[in-house]
Amino acid sequence: MLCALIMAGGKGTRFWPLSTEEKPKQFLNLIGKETMIQMTVERIKPIIPIDRIFICTGQMYVDLVKEQLPNLPDRNIIIEPEGRNTAPCIALSAFIIKKYYKNSNMVVLPSDHLIKDEEEFRNVIQSGDEFVSTNEEAIITLGMQPTRAETGYGYIRYGNEERKRNEHSVIKVDAFVEKPNKEKAKRYLKEGNYLWNGGMFIWSVDNILKQINMYSNETYKALQNIENAKEDQLQKIINQNYKNTDAISIDYAVLEKSNDIYVIPSNFGWDDVGSWEALDRYREKDEAGNVLVGSAKVVHSESNLVVSSSHDIVVEGLKDIYVIENDGKILVGPKSNVKNVKELKNII
Known part of the structure; x- marks a missing residue:
């Protein structure tokens, strides 16, 4: 058994x-x-x-x-x-x-x-x-x-x-x-x-x-x-x-x-989905390669990672960035640096 x-x-x-x-x-x-x-x-x-x-x-x-x-x-x-x-x-x-x-x-x-x-x-x-x-x-x-x-x-x-x-x-x-x-x-x-x-x-x-x-x-x-x-x-x-x-x-x-x-x-x-890079690898992407989670939208943008838990987010005219929002905390940076997000914890 x-x-x-x-x-x-x-x-x-x-x-x-x-x-x-x-x-x-x-x-x-x-x-x-x-x-x-x-x-x-x-x-x-x-x-x-x-x-x-x-x-x-x-x-x-x-x-x-x-x-x-x-x-x-x-x-x-x-x-x-x-x-x-x-x-x-x-x-x-x-x-x-x-x-x-x-x-x-x-x-x-x-x-x-x-x-x-x-x-x-x-x-x-x-x-x-x-x-x-x-x-x-x-x-x-x-x-x-x-x-x-x-x-x-x-x-x-x-x-x-x-x-x-x-x-x-x-x-x-x-x-x-x-x-x-x-x-x-x-x-x-x-x-x-x-x-x-x-x-x-x-x-x-x-x-x-x-x-x-x-x-x-x-x-x-x-x-x-x-x-x-x-x-x-x-x-x-x-x-x-x-x-x-x-x-x-x-x-x-x-x-x-x-x-x-x-x-x-x-x-x-x-x-093991242990990083934001993993989320970018496996989450379904739109036709322009954007990963959108929650109330997130993009206009004329490509290859971005946009994650929202409680606020509306619109990204316009940008490429290869991350935007991560949770409970009013918003982090923005180049997607190549998304692995460093946790290091920003003591700043925000």
Whole structure:
């Protein structure tokens, strides 16, 4: 039985000022008509019903989750008392999923990524689910085929030990590699045995808890009472003990130490939508190459990025600029500098 954990506690600071701490990017409709978290849930519902989809988020976002996912059971909203990185988030969620679905597998997904080929995405997940069902000690990660020498992503280096599951290769991981500089990224692309690390995993609930117990024991000890907690005492136990977990990523806590890590090379049109440049790449453009979001219009203008959340914006006679408005804050600059928007936060 496969369950899904969607991690939705991030603050989305790279999309400021549109994304704010009060309403980060996973709750915005950056790419299409649905919000990012709605898109994430909809793409996995054909293989995982809503009662087996769990959302881990912070208390301040619970109302947003309920508003945007009204069919999600309340018990499936896992509330972190504070953000302490992905290892405690995954451990907490695994203990809760185990309460309701013993002997289950879980796929871990970020809440704010773009997947173009959703059918192939689901096929990959099902192949990974089948693999861990017959290889109980295995941890699967999804590695994206790189299309450019990207310096903003971590990489996965894989070796020669390959198996097949359906039409997908399942390959033993040699190492997880930090974000490289440009020269290293070019070398990784040339060598061909490196994949982008998209932060998506498949494992059995029992196995990930076993691994966390081995390699991040303080986290395991802090949360182990969840398994036998009564429903009305569950959040109280979480609130009392979550601060005692190790504030560390799952990569450092487990993946770099475990011996049974495998990767499925994946090609389903992935992007983490982590920058304004990504929005410009994937959002639908008009005939003149303008990206227009919200109440935005252009006249005799081309190749602009114009984003409005609450005010009317008209751009006339301009090319290759960005205009970003949120709650009365308006930022304007050359589109080539849109990656620097966050640096303006202390000025406006």
